[in-house]
Amino acid sequence: MPELPEVETTRAGIEPHVIGQRVSRVIVRNAQLRYPVPDALARQMSGQSIEAVSRRGKYLLLKTAPGTAMIHLGMSGSLRMVDADLAPEKHDHVDIVLASGKCLRLHDPRRFGSVLWEAGDVTQHKLLASLGPEPLSDEFDLDYLFRDSRKKTQAVKLFVMDSHRVVGVGNIYANEALFMAGIRPTVPAGKISRKRYQVLVRCIKQVLIAAIEQGGTTLKDFVDGSGKPGYFQQKLKVYGRAGEPCEACGAAIKHIKLGQRATYYCPSCQS
DNA sequence: ACGAAGCCCTGCAAGC
């Protein structure tokens, strides 16, 4: 599932192909994604030039003069640049066709993703306005996270995965960052010392930066912006490794559910 | 106001 590094990789991958390009038309084959794809997308985006490709959390933002397309890949979505005349396959729900003859094609088997249109200030869109800071920004630091954590009984893993606190820390990287920080995912957020939060903040940033640098990780659904499969998994130390020996100490990696989500940790290294 | 649970969806894997 695309996490922040995959979305960033996609953004960087498509950017050179779409910047300054005129949208000749938008084809919506299946509007039934997480939210219905609004008619305004095709109506208002057609004929416009794409001025910028940015990202807020896991939302990709394609800016044009009359508004901004907001694309979320959900957990099985991918965006590829393909020739506009390439026959669409199953689950290819939306094409943003460019005057260059290429098109930006959204593929999303599970349809947890979304394509929305915001005519006004996109940062004020309901889905973006209340998001927490970017994890790689200076705003996301020790003081911010520590202050927010006091008296919280919520498990620290769920605490850092809440996008209203900080965006972009998805399940895989939450597991990995907590392993790196030596913190057990189940510990109440309010019980963790300032010193340990210092380590955690650093680990979250480090894990995300490393993943972005290697071109994003991926599961089998992910295809990067230029159409090449991403690589993945070899670097994960706990996620998906239930029962396998911990790289650091050899203890068997544990697998539990936390907030309905698969959670992995080393019972010896993480406390 | 907060925390926990529910829900959306398809593909794949495991179990019978």
Next chain:
DNA sequence: TGCTTGCAGGGCTTCG
């Protein structure tokens, strides 16, 4: 072999 069942999961919504 062919069914059924369970699981994966981001993140908004609803419930308690």
